[in-house]
Amino acid sequence: MEVKNWHTEAIGKQVVNSLIKNEFDARYYSTTAEAASFIMEHVKPGIKVGFGGSMTINGMGIQDKVQLAGATVLDHGIPDITIEERIAIAKEEMLSDLYLxxxxxxxxxxxLVNIDGMGNRVSAMTFGPKKVIVVVSVDKVCKDEEAAFERLEGIAAPMNNKRLSTPNPCTQTGICMNCKAKTRICRVYSVLRKKPWVTDMTVVIVGESAGY
Structure with missing residues (x-):
């Protein structure tokens, strides 16, 4: 375990150094609990906090902490709302005080390599909110851009399709089939090579496995 922890931290800190060279604010935390504490330092009573549909963030229980702190939660992923309501909330998230x-x-x-259906997450990540915090676990670290897109096709996209119960082929094969389905959620691809000019963004690398 000691060697595994060393390796995880070494990779995490290497990515942090690379992000800083690319003009991002970046830091490494061993646990999601430490990352959650960092996030909560930015949550003040009355602010609006947008959530980008992240399983990593959801697994940290941040929504409840934000509400207890007296801030407003904007989460288009809440259940039992119409698509119109979901889109309206997603638009509000893009002008939030803090976007997670x-x-x-x-x-x-x-x-940072991403894939979206509506494009709301990659849009808000890039421009709009006053502050953006991106939390990424070390198990999402890839050797290069080509490997990152392979991760999107082989892990992230199929697992998100399964989570959303789409009828897309990858929910059967476990890997992207580049389908032509109307229900395809892989529609908007984004690569952030440098921090966007006017966006106050912090990327937090976490040593624990989180999300997919």
Whole structure:
């Protein structure tokens, strides 16, 4: 376990150094609990906190903490709402005071690689909110950009399709089939090579496994 922890931290800190070279604010935490504490330092009573549909963030229980802190939760992923309501909330998230999300993959040289259906997450991550915090677990770290897209096709996309119970082929094969289905959720691809000019963004690398 000691050697595994050393390796995880070594990879995490290498990615943090690469992100800093790419002009991102970046830091490494061993646990999601430490990352959650960092996030809560930015949550003040009355602010609006947007959630980008991240299983990493959801697994940290941040929504409840935000509400207890007296801030407003904007989460288009809440159940039992119409598609119109979901889109309206997603638009509000894009102008939130604090936007929380993850990345589908991140490379050793500090590129954030993502895939979206509506494009709301990659839009808000890039421009709009006053502050963006991206939490990424070390198990999403890929050698390079090519490997990152392989991760999107082989892990992130199929698992998100399964979570959403789509009828798309990858829910049967476990890997992207580049389907032509109307229900395809892999529609918007994004690579952040440098921090967007006017976006206050922090990327948090976490040593624990989280999300997919």
């Amino acid at each position: 999300c993850s990345s589908n993959a991140i490379t050793l040289d500090g590129l």
